[in-house]
Amino acid sequence: MAIMQPDERARRLLRELEHHGYRPTPQREAVCWALARHGGHPTAAEIVEVVKLHGIGQATVYNTITTLEKLGVIQPMPLNTDEHTRYDLDTTPHMNFVCSQCGSIIDCHAPQLDLMLAQIASTAGATFESANVVVYGRCERCKN
Amino acid sequence: MAIMQPDERARRLLRELEHHGYRPTPQREAVCWALARHGGHPTAAEIVEVVKLHGIGQATVYNTITTLEKLGVIQPMPLNTDEHTRYDLDTTPHMNFVCSQCGSIIDCHAPQLDLMLAQIASTAGATFESANVVVYGRCERCKN
DNA sequence: ATAGTAATTAGAATCATTCTAAGGTTGAAA
DNA sequence: TTTCAACCTTAGAATGATTCTAATTACTAT
8 A cells, every 4th residue: 555645644534524413613623633644653752742832732632543443444452562552554464564673663564464363253153344463573773 | 272271371481481591480470370381362460360369469360371372382462342452372373253142252273374474465565473353343243 | 603512632541561679589509 | 597689579659641621612403
């Protein structure tokens, strides 16, 4: 998949909110923009830092993120390495690689992955809805 | 892999501690037993509940679990659905299926999975150390 | 306008986990 | 046996991310 630009991503988040009857308030807009402009895998606290400069409260950030999460347009990404919950704006099938040395996170796209996970789930008689795949190792820079 | 019996598992945890120079104190023994007898995917709080009946403190439980985690003999299993960290006593390659309705957790063994993840990591120039794969869906009982 | 609902907010509350400081246990050396 | 240092355990305090509360403000439809 092509890389999505920040403004495109922000509009997509807002569109999803409106589509489900949530009003596109200035505060929600600011949170969506901050999420989209982050570039990586933001935490709620990081977004709070950014938008509080515009007078937006912490509760609003948490509310908006929780709403976006319920709509399935962002995904919480629980890691062993971080005390904050990080969010993934990319909800297409992929795995997240986390460097155990420098902590950097890389999205690795792999269309065949979800298929395999769905197959494994079906052998247990279960259905597949979503997945959270995290791989730990050394990134290209740190492995040397 | 055959299912490991609780006493076998407990002895394995203790052996690993001793092997790395940790003394097999009665408290650590109790924690290892409680972990092994839990059967599923215990949280620290659940173990605290069990062993405090024998006068063992919360700090000791957290200390012992952290030690076992560092030795790689148990694995933290961060989930979206639980505010406690659950631990996986099974460190062989497998994925964890979580029923989004009833919350039950099923270990699904899939030897080919880690191989695929390692391959995907290598396409990003990274090395594979460990993985945490969680799949959400409906379990056999809840899907009807 | 005005009523009713949705949204925002500061600050308090919650609660899992970690830290602290004090006391207990162990084992080996003198 | 005595000593000593390192290891262990523990109650309770501290931390800190997230959630809750209660009050205010901003829309929307009539």
